[in-house]
Structure formats: structure tokens, C-alpha cells
Amino acid sequence: MLESFEKIPKGVNLILFIWAAVGLFFMLRDAKVRKEKIFYACLAMIAFMIFWRTLIRLISSRYAICLILPLTVSAAYLVFIQGKRRHVLVRVALSAALAVSGFLFLKMNTNSVFRNYSSNILSEMFKDIESSREKHLYVASWKDFSRVYYASRLGDSITSIRDKDIHDYVVGYRNVYPDVFFNVESRSIADDPVVLEMLRDKQVASLIDDTDKNKKQYVYLLSSENKCVPVSESRIAPLRPNLLENGGLEQLDSPEESYGKLKAHVEQYAMLRNAGESIRTPRNAFFHTAPGNGFPPEFNTQESGAIDGNRSVWIGIPDGSAGLMFDQRFSNGKYDYSMLVKGKTGTRICIFFEAEKNGSRETVPVATFTIPDKRLFRITSKISVDDLDREDGFRVGVSVRNGEAYFDDFSVTPSETDEPPSPVAD
Amino acid sequence: MPDICLTKTHRKYRTLLCICILIYLAAMLVRMIKIALDPTLTRDGSVYLIWVENWIATGNFYYDFFGRVDPSMPLSPWMIKELMQLGGFNVEIAGRSLSMFFGSLFPVIGFLFTLRLCRNIRVALIAAFLLVFLPELVELSGQPMRENCYIVFCGMLMIVLVEAFRKSTVFKWALCGVILALSVYCRYEAMEFAVIVPLFLAALWAFKKIKFKEMFLNAAVFFLVSGLSFVLLAACVGFDSRLIERLSFFFNRIF
Numbered sequence: 001m002l003e004s005f006e007k008i009p010k011g012v013n014l015i016l017f018i019w020a021a022v023g024l025f026f027m028l029r030d031a032k033v034r035k036e037k038i039f040y041a042c043l044a045m046i047a048f049m050i051f052w053r054t055l056i057r058l059i060s061s062r063y064a065i066c067l068i069l070p071l072t073v074s075a076a077y078l079v080f081i082q083g084k085r086r087h088v089l090v091r092v093a094l095s096a097a098l099a100v101s102g103f104l105f106l107k108m109n110t111n112s113v114f115r116n117y118s119s120n121i122l123s124e125m126f127k128d129i130e131s132s133r134e135k136h137l138y139v140a141s142w143k144d145f146s147r148v149y150y151a152s153r154l155g156d157s158i159t160s161i162r163d164k165d166i167h168d169y170v171v172g173y174r175n176v177y178p179d180v181f182f183n184v185e186s187r188s189i190a191d192d193p194v195v196l197e198m199l200r201d202k203q204v205a206s207l208i209d210d211t212d213k214n215k216k217q218y219v220y221l222l223s224s225e226n227k228c229v230p231v232s233e234s235r236i237a238p239l240r241p242n243l244l245e246n247g248g249l250e251q252l253d254s255p256e257e258s259y260g261k262l263k264a265h266v267e268q269y270a271m272l273r274n275a276g277e278s279i280r281t282p283r284n285a286f287f288h289t290a291p292g293n294g295f296p297p298e299f300n301t302q303e304s305g306a307i308d309g310n311r312s313v314w315i316g317i318p319d320g321s322a323g324l325m326f327d328q329r330f331s332n333g334k335y336d337y338s339m340l341v342k343g344k345t346g347t348r349i350c351i352f353f354e355a356e357k358n359g360s361r362e363t364v365p366v367a368t369f370t371i372p373d374k375r376l377f378r379i380t381s382k383i384s385v386d387d388l389d390r391e392d393g394f395r396v397g398v399s400v401r402n403g404e405a406y407f408d409d410f411s412v413t414p415s416e417t418d419e420p421p422s423p424v425a426d
Numbered sequence: 427m428p429d430i431c432l433t434k435t436h437r438k439y440r441t442l443l444c445i446c447i448l449i450y451l452a453a454m455l456v457r458m459i460k461i462a463l464d465p466t467l468t469r470d471g472s473v474y475l476i477w478v479e480n481w482i483a484t485g486n487f488y489y490d491f492f493g494r495v496d497p498s499m500p501l502s503p504w505m506i507k508e509l510m511q512l513g514g515f516n517v518e519i520a521g522r523s524l525s526m527f528f529g530s531l532f533p534v535i536g537f538l539f540t541l542r543l544c545r546n547i548r549v550a551l552i553a554a555f556l557l558v559f560l561p562e563l564v565e566l567s568g569q570p571m572r573e574n575c576y577i578v579f580c581g582m583l584m585i586v587l588v589e590a591f592r593k594s595t596v597f598k599w600a601l602c603g604v605i606l607a608l609s610v611y612c613r614y615e616a617m618e619f620a621v622i623v624p625l626f627l628a629a630l631w632a633f634k635k636i637k638f639k640e641m642f643l644n645a646a647v648f649f650l651v652s653g654l655s656f657v658l659l660a661a662c663v664g665f666d667s668r669l670i671e672r673l674s675f676f677f678n679r680i681f
Contacts, residue, residue: 013562038592044629049618065562065573069577075553
């Protein structure tokens with residue numbers, strides 16, 4: 001109740017509230033006013049309005065704004081009656097008090113009404129983002145989510161998070177998207193040294209919070225360390241040493257083994273009943289998809305159109321996602337994961353690993369890319385796993401969303417530096 | 427104290443009208459300067475614009491915006507929507523224009539309320555001056571938020587209430603009912619007047635200005651007219667069963 005009451009002076013302007021309270025005192029002393037019955041009715045109305053606001057629990061001080069009208073009458077009366085004081089001392093004292101509070105009133109006006117901070121910074125910033133960035137994730141603190149959502153027109157690319165989740169998002173999505181924008185309030189990250197360090201020198205915009213001048217919103221841009229580099233098809237050199245068996249996808253499972261794997265992972269799809277037996281899976285790998293991910297997925301190991309060597313994997317899914325995962329498991333550590341990709345422009349590729357965490361299987365996205373054109377690309381990213389609770393290790397995979405692509409020359413190499421391995425670029 | 431023009435002659439009415447127009451223009455000027463200097467949209471302001479956009483896109487005001495269920499009354503967004511469709515304005519321009527209109531009108535309402543209450547034009551002019559420059563109101567008038575029309579309707583209700591207290595007629599209490607419905611359709615917090623108005627009636631009876639029967643009749647007229655106005659507004663603005671949910675949410679907050 002007290003909390004709600006405290007919001008009332010803030011909502012109606014503190015100076016006005018004080019003037020109104022003093023004005024009310026003078027009104028009560030005025031015999032002419034005291035004779036008016038409407039005065040008591042209005043007093044009761046103000047008392048009830050304050051009581052009502054404490055009763056319904058003011059979430060925002062703005063809910064008290066309706067009180068401005070009756071309080072202004074009282075404040076105006078104070079200003080008026082001040083001009084009628086006879087006693088010199090009273091006049092001097094009241095004049096000084098009014099002058100000081102009037103000055104404060106004006107100061108508040110100039111600060112809050114005529115403050116001129118970068119007016120359309122959000123709209124301008126989003127214009128730049130839209131024109132220069134192809135794929136990104138915009139993460140906004142839930143407090144300012146609606147404004148960012150409205151100004152940005154980013155639609156589904158924008159995610160709202162609570163303050164307590166900022167750390168997980170900054171750390172977890174560090175490399176998942178090519179660009180991740182974090183729109184957070186300064187106080188939300190002040191006590192998190194890890195996040196502060198990661199966001200250091202990454203600020204791209206700032207704006208003053210409109211409700212409290214002490215708070216500021218900042219926008220940070222974290223660009224991915226992962227790389228997607230075009231390579232010449234005639235000069236392909238895979239990274240060495242490759243820990244992944246059959247990364248070149250040259251060896252195939254027998255038809256029975258292939259069908260068994262497909263039955264285990266994509267059995268529910270109608271296409272398998274017709275074409276399942278003709279699909280051959282690479283040794284040490286399996287195709288996968290999930291119910292509800294859209295269908296029909298199509299995948300196969302192709303000899304025609306192979307990127308490198310005799311075979312490549314082709315995965316196509318017009319609406320949904322399907323992928324390839326390797327059977328081989330790796331233990332805790334830092335690795336560089338790389339592959340060759342060629343496919344339809346706009347196809348989204350997601351690199352991930354699957355691990356046992358806290359007793360349950362968890363798929364963790366590592367990086368997402370959008371195929372920019374029809375050229376051949378080598379995608380490289382870093383995988384760092386150090387918190388597995390069992391010795392099963394983790395396994396790596398890649399998935400395709402809404403499109404089609406050829407994959408070849410998968411490699412997993414131990415990472416010695418924090419920099420991703422240098423692919424052979426053209 | 428020069429006893430205020432009690433509006434007995436046309437000349438006084440004209441003077442009053444000129445003062446009201448001047449106050450309105452002054453308020454409008456201050457608010458326009460504010461918007462020119464700082465057109466930044468507040469986050470709550472953007473919520474209202476998103477509501478209107480969703481309303482136009484889906485045909486449903488209570489469209490669930492990212493799973494957020496915000497209790498809201500639809501009159502202000504409806505006016506923005508209608509203004510957009512009538513004038514072909516952008517949602518932000520329509521929202522801000524409406525807020526500017528109501529925000530600039532509020533000092534006029536404040537002037538008239540003080541005038542009727544204190545019967546002193548100097549006090550009323552001081553009140554208008556304060557309301558023209560009050561930072562909270564200037565800030566609010568630049569934002570497309572429902573508070574602007576809410577406070578104008580509440581101010582009008584207070585003026586009629588004072589008038590009805592001074593000289594009680596059935597018409598004035600009926601008018602209170604109409605304005606109450608309008609203000610509740612802006613913000614459900616205006617439900618407080620459903621208690622304040624009967625309290626004023628009770629005070630009139632307590633001060634022996636009206637008889638008990640008259641008090642009861644006026645209260646009945648007030649509630650009947652406000653209920654009818656609410657139904658008419660629902661028919662005009664659109665009614666959704668979730669409106670009842672919003673109101674029940676409000677009562678849950680109290681009890």
C-alpha cells in the first residue's frame with residue numbers, strides 16, 4: 001500500500017504535489033472556502049482517489065495522473081493566495097519558497113520536456129542493420145522489447161529476454177549467429193564480469209531510457225568468430241589431422257545397415273516406404289530428422305555432383321529441417337569443426353553438437369549460416385565442450401533448414417588456439 | 427476578488443471561449459516544440475501502436491502479442507485506428523495527433539474545472555498555466571497513449587460533477603454516466619467514479635440539498651445511462667468476451 005502511495009507524487013509531479021499540499025493548508029484556513037460545501041465533497045473525492053490507487057496497487061506512477069486536476073486547483077490556489085498575504089514576513093517567506101520551487105519546476109521542465117537526445121536512434125540504427133546485415137539475431141531486454149520490436153520491424157529475428165537470462169544468451173549465442181545484437185540496460189550487466197568483458201568495445205548505439213534519466217540502454221554487436229569462406233572447387237585441401245572417421249564420406253554402409261539407420265531415425269516419413277531402401281548412408285554417420293520438422297526430407301549420398309572425391313551428401317527439405325550426424329563421439333575439449341558446403345542460395349545451415357548433460361540428451365547449436373550464393377564454401381567453427389557429466393562424449397552434426405545443400409570433407413581437429421583454423425581460401 | 431464571470435452575458439461567454447482557445451493553442455505550441463525536439467517513442471507508447479497494428483492486421487484487438495496479455499480498454503486504440511483509416515495516416519502520426527489533441531485540451535479542461543470550482547478566473551488561469559507547462563503532461567501528450575483521452579474524460583466528468591453538485595438535475599447525472607462509460611473504455615481505473623458519483627449524490631442528500639428519493643432516482647439514472655453507454659460503446663468499438671476478462675482482472679486486483 002505504501003509503495004503505491006509513494007508513486008503518487010512521482011506520477012503527478014513532486015513539486016506540484018508539495019504546492020497542492022501547502023495550498024490545501026491555506027484553503028482550510030480560508031473561511032470563505034470553508035463555507036463552500038463543494039470543497040468538502042472535493043476533499044473527499046481526492047482522499048478517495050488516493051485510497052483507490054493504493055487499493056488497486058499502482059504498477060506505474062502514471063496511473064496517478066488523474067489526480068493532477070484536483071491537485072492543480074489546490075496548487076493554483078496557493079499561488080493565488082500568496083499574492084493576497086498582508087504580513088511582510090509571510091509574504092517574503094512564501095515568495096522565497098515559491099521562487100525556489102518554481103525554479104525547480106522550470107528545471108524539471110527543461111530537463112524532462114526539452115531534453116534533446118538522439119531522437120530516432122533506434123529507427124536509424126535498424127535501417128543500417130537491415131541494409132548491411134543479412135542474418136542476425138536481435139536480443140532485447142524485455143523492458144524495452146516493445147519499443148525495439150516496433151522500431152526495428154525485425155519480426156521473428158527479435159527475442160525478448162529477462163535480465164537473469166542475459167548471461168546465458170551472451171555466452172550461449174556468442175557464435176551461433178553471424179551477428180547478435182544485444183539491447184540491454186546498463187544496470188542489468190553491471191555485476192557480470194564475464195558479460196562485461198565479452199561486450200567490451202562492442203557497443204554500437206546507446207539511448208537514454210525515457211522513464212528514468214539515470215538509466216541508459218546500450219546496443220552491442222557480437223559478430224561470430226565462425227567463418228564461411230568461398231573456396232575454389234579445383235583446389236580443395238582438407239584440414240589435417242582429421243579426427244573424424246570417414247569425414248570425406250567416401251565409405252558407405254551396406255544397404256541393410258543404411259535401412260536400419262533410416263528406420264531408427266526417420267522411419268515415420270512416408271518417403272521411406274517408397275525410396276528408403278535406395279538411400280545409402282555414409283559409414284560412421286546417419287541421417288536424421290524429427291517429427292514436426294516438416295517433410296518430405298530428402299537425403300542421399302551422391303556420386304554425381306560430388307564436391308570432393310567420389311561422394312558427397314545431399315540434403316534437401318523445402319519446409320523444415322533435416323540433417324546428418326556422425327556416430328563418432330569426442331571427449332571434453334576444444335575442437336575446430338569444418339566442412340564444405342554448396343547449395344541453394346538462402347538455405348540455412350546449422351552446426352550443432354549433441355551431448356549428455358545432466359542426465360539428458362541435449363542438442364546445442366554452435367553456429368548458423370545462410371548460404372549466400374551458389375559457390376562452394378568452407379565453413380569453420382569452434383566447438384568447446386567442458387561440462388559433460390558422463391564419458392559418453394559428444395557427437396557433431398549439421399542440419400539444413402528450408403533449402404538444399406551438398407556437404408563434403410567434414411573434419412574435426414583439436415583446437416590449439418582460440419582462433420579458428422585457416423581454411424584454404426581462394 | 428473580482429468575482430468571476432458567471433457567464434450571464436454573451437460577452438462573457440465569448441471572452442471565456444477566447445481564453446479557452448488561447449490556452450489550447452499555448453498548450454499545443456509547447457507540445458509541438460517538445461515533439462520537435464524529442465520525438466523518441468516511449469516503450470509504452472510503442473505497445474499501443476503495436477496493438478493498433480495488430481488490430482488492423484488480425485481484426486482482433488485482443489490479439490495475443492508474443493504471449494503477453496496486457497489488460498487494456500480499447501477506446502484509445504480504436505480512435506487511432508479510425509483516424510488512420512479516415513485520414514490514411516501512419517499509425518504513429520495518428521497516435522501522436524490524437525494524443526496532442528487530447529493533451530492540449532486538458533489544460534482547457536483544467537481551466538474550466540477550476541473556474542467552476544473556485545469561481546475565480548485568476549486561480550483558473552494559474553491552474554491552466556501550470557497544466558500547460560507540467561512536464562508529466564507535456565511528456566505524455568507526445569506519446570500515443572490512452573492516458574491523454576482518459577484524463578480529458580475524467581476532467582470532463584469532474585466538471586459535470588461540480589455543476590451537478592451546485593445545481594442537481596437529472597440531465598447532469600445522466601451526462602456523468604455517459605462520460606463515465608467513455609473514461610472506463612479508456613482506462614478501467616476510471617471505475618473509481620462509479621463510487622465517487624454516488625458519494626457526491628449522498629453528500630448532496632447529507633447536506634439536505636436533495637431528498638432521499640431524488641438521490642436514489644439520480645443514482646439510478648446515472649448507473650442506467652452509464653451501463654447503456656457502455657453497451658453502445660461496445661457495439662461501436664467492438665466487443666470481445668476478453669473485455670470481461672480484463673474487467674475481472676481489474677476486480678481481482680482490488681479484492
